Amino acid sequence: EDRYGSMSDSRSSSSFTDEEKAPSDNDLELLRKMIAQLQSFSxxxxxxxxxxxxxxxxxxxxxxxxxxxxxxxxxxxxDSCKKEEESMLKLQEERAKVELEIRQSVHNLIHPQAKEYYAEETEAKIIK
Structure with a gap:
């Protein structure tokens, strides 16, 4: 191939024609420096x-x-919220137990014969 990439007919690629000159020492040195710079850059x-x-x-x-x-x-x-939630649930359970005990206590305090005259609303007012 010549320097333009096309095949030359009978000439070998390593020989130079009359039109082409062999590279001078300066050209070779310049090429070496350029190659070294490219390698360094790489x-x-x-x-x-x-x-x-x-x-x-x-x-x-x-x-x-x-x-x-x-x-x-x-x-x-x-984690803190879960603990607080568990604590709140326990408190709600305790409150429900206490309210039930109070309700039962008030219910038991009312004379058995008078119980039929007291409505649940009256009982709730007494509990409050």
Missing amino acids: EKSKKGIQEAEEKKEELLSKIDEKPRPLVNFLSNIQ
């Missing part, structure tokens, strides 16, 4: 990409850590 780019990936992973791990205190706080609040 290495720096790879290193930069690797550092960016590491930084990304570090930041992602920090993002995962940030919500943990909030999650723990929320969990503590939920």
